Amino acid sequence: MSARTILFQGGRIVDPSQGLDGVLDLLVVSGKVAKVGKGLEAPENARVVSCEARLVLPGLVDVHVHLREPGAEHKETIASGARAAVAGGFTSICAMPNTDPVIDSPATVGFVAAAGREAGLARVYPVGAISVGQRGEQLTEIGELVEAGAVAITDDGSPVMDSGLMRMALEYSRAFDIPVADHPEDMGLSRGGVMNEGLVSARLGLQGKPNASEDVHIARDLLVAELTGGHIHLQHVSTRLGVDLIRRAKARGVRVTAEATPHHLLLTETSVEGYRTDAKMNPPLRTEADRAAVEEGFLDGTLDTLATDHAPHHYDEKEQAFDDAPFGIVGLETALGLLLTHFVEAGKLDLLALVERMSLNPARAFGLKAGTLADGAPGDVTVVDPELEWTVDPTAFHSKSRNTPFKGQVLRGRAVLTVVAGRVVHEL
Amino acid sequence: MNRTASSLGKDLVGIEGLSADQIVSILDTAEPFKEISERRIKKVPVLRGKTIVNLFLEPSTRTRISFEFAEKRLSADTVNITATGSSVVKGETLVDTARNLEAMRIDMVVIRHGSSGAARFLAERIPSNVVNAGDGSHEHPTQALLDLLTIRDHFGKIEGLKVCIIGDILHSRVARSNIFGLLKLGAEVAVCGPMTLLPTGIDALGVHVFRRVEEAIEWANVVNVLRLQLERMKAGFVPSLREYNRIYGVSTARLKKAGPDFLVLHPGPMNRGVEIDSDVADGPHSVILRQVTNGVAVRMAVLYLLAGGMPEQAEAAKQGDVG
Numbered sequence: 001m002s003a004r005t006i007l008f009q010g011g012r013i014v015d016p017s018q019g020l021d022g023v024l025d026l027l028v029v030s031g032k033v034a035k036v037g038k039g040l041e042a043p044e045n046a047r048v049v050s051c052e053a054r055l056v057l058p059g060l061v062d063v064h065v066h067l068r069e070p071g072a073e074h075k076e077t078i079a080s081g082a083r084a085a086v087a088g089g090f091t092s093i094c095a096m097p098n099t100d101p102v103i104d105s106p107a108t109v110g111f112v113a114a115a116g117r118e119a120g121l122a123r124v125y126p127v128g129a130i131s132v133g134q135r136g137e138q139l140t141e142i143g144e145l146v147e148a149g150a151v152a153i154t155d156d157g158s159p160v161m162d163s164g165l166m167r168m169a170l171e172y173s174r175a176f177d178i179p180v181a182d183h184p185e186d187m188g189l190s191r192g193g194v195m196n197e198g199l200v201s202a203r204l205g206l207q208g209k210p211n212a213s214e215d216v217h218i219a220r221d222l223l224v225a226e227l228t229g230g231h232i233h234l235q236h237v238s239t240r241l242g243v244d245l246i247r248r249a250k251a252r253g254v255r256v257t258a259e260a261t262p263h264h265l266l267l268t269e270t271s272v273e274g275y276r277t278d279a280k281m282n283p284p285l286r287t288e289a290d291r292a293a294v295e296e297g298f299l300d301g302t303l304d305t306l307a308t309d310h311a312p313h314h315y316d317e318k319e320q321a322f323d324d325a326p327f328g329i330v331g332l333e334t335a336l337g338l339l340l341t342h343f344v345e346a347g348k349l350d351l352l353a354l355v356e357r358m359s360l361n362p363a364r365a366f367g368l369k370a371g372t373l374a375d376g377a378p379g380d381v382t383v384v385d386p387e388l389e390w391t392v393d394p395t396a397f398h399s400k401s402r403n404t405p406f407k408g409q410v411l412r413g414r415a416v417l418t419v420v421a422g423r424v425v426h427e428l
Numbered sequence: 429m430n431r432t433a434s435s436l437g438k439d440l441v442g443i444e445g446l447s448a449d450q451i452v453s454i455l456d457t458a459e460p461f462k463e464i465s466e467r468r469i470k471k472v473p474v475l476r477g478k479t480i481v482n483l484f485l486e487p488s489t490r491t492r493i494s495f496e497f498a499e500k501r502l503s504a505d506t507v508n509i510t511a512t513g514s515s516v517v518k519g520e521t522l523v524d525t526a527r528n529l530e531a532m533r534i535d536m537v538v539i540r541h542g543s544s545g546a547a548r549f550l551a552e553r554i555p556s557n558v559v560n561a562g563d564g565s566h567e568h569p570t571q572a573l574l575d576l577l578t579i580r581d582h583f584g585k586i587e588g589l590k591v592c593i594i595g596d597i598l599h600s601r602v603a604r605s606n607i608f609g610l611l612k613l614g615a616e617v618a619v620c621g622p623m624t625l626l627p628t629g630i631d632a633l634g635v636h637v638f639r640r641v642e643e644a645i646e647w648a649n650v651v652n653v654l655r656l657q658l659e660r661m662k663a664g665f666v667p668s669l670r671e672y673n674r675i676y677g678v679s680t681a682r683l684k685k686a687g688p689d690f691l692v693l694h695p696g697p698m699n700r701g702v703e704i705d706s707d708v709a710d711g712p713h714s715v716i717l718r719q720v721t722n723g724v725a726v727r728m729a730v731l732y733l734l735a736g737g738m739p740e741q742a743e744a745a746k747q748g749d750v751g
Contacts, residue, residue, distance in 0.1 A: 191663075197628050197629075198629045199629035199632045199633075200629075201627065201629070202627035202632070203444070203633065204544055204545065204566060205544040205563075205565035205566030205567065205601060206544050206545075206564075206565070206566075207565070208627075208628065210628065274548070275544070275545030275548060275549065316523070319523050320521060320523070320549075321522055321541065321543030321544075321545055321546040321549055321564075322543060322545045323542070323543035323544065323545075323564060324522075324543055
């Protein structure tokens with residue numbers, strides 16, 4: 001019997017792919033799910049993990065992380081990001097291509113995949129660029145990127161401003177059955193903005209990005225997706241109208257999936273008060289009405305995917321005047337605790353729905369073999385202690401970066417054991 | 429250090445964080461300091477032995493010189509650091525600049541910076557007193573204080589006056605500081621300018637918005653005319669300078685609608701023939717040069733108070749003439 005054989009005994013198994021939510025055993029043999037049931041016997045040499053009072057989930061999937069390698073390894077490497085992922089309960093992560101160089105060739109896609117395998121922690125899936133150099137001019141060799149291992153394409157970090165190029169990407173990508181992910185932002189409308197445009201920006205004297213800069217682009221993407229029949233995946237939605245546009249597009253059958261991030265679900269523009277650069281992100285934190293709409297869209301499944309937009313930055317880059325600091329926060333190590341505390345424990349969302357949005361849906365959106373504990377599925381499992389209270393302490397992060405606005409928050413619920421292909425990659 | 433309730437605390441980063449009492453005590457402290465600038469030997473030993481760094485990381489002439497005069501008239505030792513020729517152009521970050529200043533054991537920093545929040549950023553990181561001499565589009569507190577002093581000099585009060593700020597409100601730190609200060613002291617405040625140059629949400633700060641400059645002038649006791657920053661035109665905020673002058677320029681013809689007791693302020697530098705016509709700038713309603721004179725007194729008052737001086741002892745402090 002291989003070391004990749006584990007019996008998870010007596011945990012509360014929550015697997016939306018099978019509609020499962022009950023106290024059961026889960027057996028992983030040779031890195032694959034062998035069986036879920038009651039009173040399972042442990043094979044010889046299997047590790048037996050007692051999961052009493054624990055949640056046993058299909059490993060979490062984050063389709064939107066920035067790993068900064070190649071090019072900015074002082075912020076994060078593929079290995080450190082993968083380490084942060086498993087510490088946060090994520091077993092599969094999709095690495096955005098806005099690195100230096102940009103992930104726009106089979107060679108760079110291959111590099112990310114290989115470095116991910118070498119790290120041997122979370123599964124790291126490369127995402128290729130839509131346009132060469134992310135310059136928004138010429139399509140990358142999408143077919144070759146997919147052959148090299150890319151699971152999606154995006155110019156994230158920047159939007160695709162040219163609607164014609166977006167049309168080509170959505171049409172061309174259909175042959176490969178991958179989503180085209182887009183960072184929705186009309187750069188003309190957000191010109192120079194560093195936070196949400198509104199009362200707070202007026203008072204602080206900071207240039208704002210209006211909701212319309214996102215809404216216009218979401219509307220454009222939905223219409224072009226409808227035109228082409230391609231799969232558009234809208235990243236980090238932050239506006240109330242944006243949520244509504246997606247809801248209506250889904251109702252008329254447009255192939256769209258969409259993300260909510262923990263920070264847009266939980267914070268508003270007031271977090272920027274005092275020029276807190278840890279609250280500087282793109283899209284910006286918006287008003288309470290927007291936050292509430294993002295929450296509503298997340299609860300009703302319009303925003304079907306929870307993604308962290310994990311965006312590590314070195315501390316001295318955030319330790320600057322607000323205008324000069326980069327956008328983004330880290331998210332891999334806080335997402336599960338934040339969602340368990342503020343959504344599940346708060347009674348807004350049941351566990352089955354949470355796991356759907358953090359595992360099953362993102363896996364489906366990006367066509368990953370993940371998000372399920374069905375027989376024969378990869379043995380990627382996250383064991384959570386739902387009662388464990390912990391305080392967000394950035395100095396204890398496995399990520400190389402510390403930039404989080406959630407520092408000091410007391411959360412309840414944490415991944416205590418993360419298993420990828422039957423191998424324990426994180427244990428608290 | 430013992431301080432009265434109306435003392436300023438460690439820093440002056442903005443008007444928004446001040447109480448009405450604190451604003452009034454700065455203005456009251458500035459009154460006796462005005463006289464120092466009228467003397468043959470314009471120097472008192474109030475800040476003798478204090479070292480002040482004027483850290484001007486964005487171009488400025490009049491504000492820097494005004495601070496320098498204020499510092500020298502109070503006998504402080506000053507060093508000027510400007511963007512060109514400083515290590516900042518070599519890539520030094522603001523936090524490193526702050527640490528270096530701290531290591532040199534200076535007493536005060538007067539900072540001008542292109543980013544909103546930069547003064548506060550510095551103030552939170554060094555023990556020296558920090559004075560904001562303009563941060564991005566955020567605040568320019570001493571400009572607002574000198575505007576308030578100039579208005580109070582003329583009307584004997586601020587409360588109940590109607591003040592309209594005309595021009596590029598969106599990018600103006602002067603506008604924000606003025607709005608906060610005037611409202612705290614009981615004035616009615618309005619803004620007027622092209623809609624492209626008014627920030628979204630400005631009315632939520634408690635100001636009226638006039639779309640037509642004629643209506644603003646008819647309503648106001650005071651207009652504070654802001655410079656149209658010429659780069660704004662290139663960015664497409666206004667179609668042309670000519671049109672700006674035609675629609676929003678403060679001209680003698682438009683002042684015919686003004687009341688008899690009417691003031692025109694401008695923080696300078698002026699674009700004559702753009703936001704303000706020369707005969708208005710040089711005309712009977714203009715107090716633009718008075719603002720410049722008051723600027724030195726207000727800055728002396730701020731430095732004196734931050735150094736631990738008491739408003740009620742300002743009169744006595746200025747008696748220690750040296751020279």
